[in-house]
Amino acid sequence: DTAVSQTPKYLVTQMGNDKSIKCEQNLGHDTMYWYKQDSKKFLKIMFSYNNKELIINETVPNRFSPKSPDKAHLNLHINSLELGDSAVYFCASSQDRMGDTQYFGPGTRLTVL
Amino acid sequence: GIQVEQSPPDLILQEGANSTLRCNFSDSVNNLQWFHQNPWGQLINLFYIPSGTKQNGRLSATTVATERYSLLYISSSQTTDSGVYFCAVDLYNFNKFYFGSGTKLNVKP
Numbered sequence: 375d376t377a378v379s380q381t382p383k384y385l386v387t388q389m390g391n392d393k394s395i396k397c398e399q400n401l402g403h404d405t406m407y408w409y410k411q412d413s414k415k416f417l418k419i420m421f422s423y424n425n426k427e428l429i430i431n432e433t434v435p436n437r438f439s440p441k442s443p444d445k446a447h448l449n450l451h452i453n454s455l456e457l458g459d460s461a462v463y464f465c466a467s468s469q470d471r472m473g474d475t476q477y478f479g480p481g482t483r484l485t486v487l
Numbered sequence: 488g489i490q491v492e493q494s495p496p497d498l499i500l501q502e503g504a505n506s507t508l509r510c511n512f513s514d515s516v517n518n519l520q521w522f523h524q525n526p527w528g529q530l531i532n533l534f535y536i537p538s539g540t541k542q543n544g545r546l547s548a549t550t551v552a553t554e555r556y557s558l559l560y561i562s563s564s565q566t567t568d569s570g571v572y573f574c575a576v577d578l579y580n581f582n583k584f585y586f587g588s589g590t591k592l593n594v595k596p
Contacts, residue, residue, distance in 0.1 A: 414588075416586070464530060
């Protein structure tokens with residue numbers, strides 16, 4: 375049973391396209407996150423939602439828009455993709471918004487050509 | 488912003504050896520986690536350790552928050568320990584974690 379799942383696992387697309395990555399967790403957690411890992415393996419938080427409410431919004435271009443239809447899902451939509459968006463995007467979840475262990479999904483490798 | 492520095496950046500071990508990975512941070516933090524990213528890219532939480540010492544099998548971690556560092560000990564290393572180890576800190580207990588640049592570990596048989 376996968377705890378935090380993401381689709382797709384790989385995404386190859388052209389510059390200027392719009393794409394979405396989906397994330398689902400079956401752990402019953404209240405809080406979900408999106409992270410970006412660049413080519414140098416550096417991990418940076420992008421967004422966090424708690425019970426469908428946005429609570430963390432780092433300095434991310436507004437081409438990136440997270441959407442949480444319910445607390446088990448957090449999707450990431452990216453408009454007008456750029457070469458610099460190429461990275462691995464990880465979804466994560468935790469039981470609560472404060473002081474808690476985070477569980478990561480398998481990642482989505484996005485390549486923008 | 489907060490600086491999170493991990494050392495060493497790279498480490499090569501012979502199977503069976505012990506090692507210590509270090510994480511220094513520039514501000515007082517409320518929480519700290521250690522992660523292992525395996526060669527297939529999966530991130531696994533090893534420890535949630537804002538302070539004190541925890542042990543899990545061959546791994547243990549110690550955080551001395553007042554001195555702004557944490558250590559991860561790996562004993563009797565195995566090839567499956569290979570990968571990148573990340574330290575992540577949270578300033579305000581809001582689960583807004585800042586990651587270090589990682590220690591890449593290669594355990595040779």
